[in-house]
Structure formats: structure tokens, C-alpha cells
Amino acid sequence: MxxxxxxxxxxxxxxxxxxxxxxxxxxxxxxxxxxxxxxxxxxxxxxxxxxxxxxxxxxxxxxxxxxxxDLQRMSYFRSPPLSSMEYFVEKVGVEKFAYVPGYDSFSKPVTEIKAINRIAWGLKMARHRYPDVKRGYxxxxxxxxxxxxxxxxxxxxxxxxxxxxxxxxxxxxx
Known part of the structure; x- marks a missing residue:
């Protein structure tokens, strides 16, 4: 056949x-x-x-x-270095974040570098306070x-x- x-x-x-x-x-x-x-x-x-x-x-x-x-649950035992967080904020763009920590909606930081630093510090501290991140499927x-x-x-x-x-x-x- x-x-x-x-x-x-x-x-x-x-x-x-x-x-x-x-x-x-x-x-x-x-x-x-x-x-x-x-x-x-x-x-x-x-x-x-x-x-x-x-x-x-x-x-x-x-x-x-x-x-x-892409782990479903990640635990951060140490907070990430500030330089890495700054790189992340810079890569994503300051305008993508809802607000800059320490400033209200009416005032903005003098320079973008200061905004990047504050947002990165806020992200770093959030990781420090809440080390477990559950990610969806x-x-x-x-x-x-x-x-x-x-x-x-x-x-x-x-x-x-x-x-x-x-x-x-x-x-x-x-």
C-alpha cells in the first residue's frame, strides 16, 4: 500500500x-x-x-x-537596589506612574531626575513593606x-x- x-x-x-x-x-x-x-x-x-x-x-x-x-508568587527577602528601581522607572517612563510620592496633584518635582528617584524609592519601600507579590495566571x-x-x-x-x-x-x- x-x-x-x-x-x-x-x-x-x-x-x-x-x-x-x-x-x-x-x-x-x-x-x-x-x-x-x-x-x-x-x-x-x-x-x-x-x-x-x-x-x-x-x-x-x-x-x-x-x-x-513569571512565577505566580514571588517573595522578596531583600528590597531591590535603588539603582535598579531607578532604571526600571526610567525605562517605563515617569508619566506612566499615577503620582510622585511626596507631592500632591497640584505640585510636581523640579526635575525629572528627582521624580524618578522618588518613584523608585516608593517602589522600593513598597517591596520592603509587602514582600509577597501574588501574580495572576x-x-x-x-x-x-x-x-x-x-x-x-x-x-x-x-x-x-x-x-x-x-x-x-x-x-x-x-
Whole structure:
């Protein structure tokens, strides 16, 4: 019995879906704002589908520290360094914060550096006072595969299997 669905065709379908999975993972990680540097986003690597004896595989990898970046509960035993908090505030932008600690809504700090310092100090002290941070589920690890990629992949495979079966029946009865 001849096979109408070759390993090369399976590889092509799998590669298409691996690229889609990589795109979705990157999109979810960016939407969850897991980091500011881009190292996590750039760490996603897709290995092309390879075929062996009756077996086709592909792999999508990311930095090993990615899961630690998105822990559901984080405990800070020490407050972070002020310089790191200042860098964070600078990167995010002063205008993104609701207020500058120590100033009311009518007055503002003289310089942006002073505002950055005050906001960073406020964040540092908040971490010190409330060391446990509970984060909600972000769904960037399994959801792209389970909800978007795999159902479409299985649908395409079922469609191709049906076409193969129909071709075999046509061959048998012709």
C-alpha cells in the first residue's frame, strides 16, 4: 500500500505550525510584559522538523529562566537596589506612574531626575513593606499551543488523512 502523505509534506506542515507557535509565544510574552530587555523574546528558537524512520519531530525552545520570570508568587527577602528601581522607572517612563510620592496633584518635582528617584524609592519601600507579590495566571506557556496551534494542526492532519484514505479507496476501486 503506497503512502500519499510523505515525510516532506509532514515536515512542511509541522514547520508551518512551529513558526506559528513561536509567533504566539512571543506575542503572549510581550503582552504579559515579562521583561524590558528583550532577551526572553529573542531567546525563542525553532528547530526545523526532522524526519527519521516513521517519525517526524520539531522543537521550540526558550531561555531556561523564562518560567522564573513569571512565577505566580514571588517573595522578596531583600528590597531591590535603588539603582535598579531607578532604571526600571526610567525605562517605563515617569508619566506612566499615577503620582510622585511626596507631592500632591497640584505640585510636581523640579526635575525629572528627582521624580524618578522618588518613584523608585516608593517602589522600593513598597517591596520592603509587602514582600509577597501574588501574580495572576498569564497563560503564556500552554495556552498558545493548546488553544491556537494544536487544534489547527490536528485539523490539518485529519484533513490530510481523510484525503489519503480517499485516494487509497479510489486507487483500490479503479
Amino acid at each position: 503506497a503512502s500519499f502523505f510523505t515525510d516532506q509534506q509532514i515536515q512542511a506542515v509541522l514547520n508551518k505550525y512551529m513558526q506559528e507557535a513561536e509567533r504566539l509565544f512571543k506575542q503572549r510574552a510581550q503582552a504579559a510584559r515579562l521583561e524590558l530587555t528583550g532577551d526572553l523574546i529573542n531567546s525563542f528558537k525553532t528547530e526545523a522538523a526532522t524526519a527519521a524512520d516513521n517519525f517526524v519531530s520539531a522543537r521550540l525552545t526558550m531561555a531556561a529562566y523564562a518560567r522564573f520570570r 498569564r497563560g503564556i506557556y500552554a495556552d498558545p499551543l493548546l488553544k491556537d496551534v494544536l487544534p489547527n494542526l490536528f485539523f490539518d492532519i485529519k484533513q490530510q488523512a481523510g484525503l489519503t484514505a480517499l485516494r487509497q479507496l479510489k486507487l483500490m476501486f479503479s
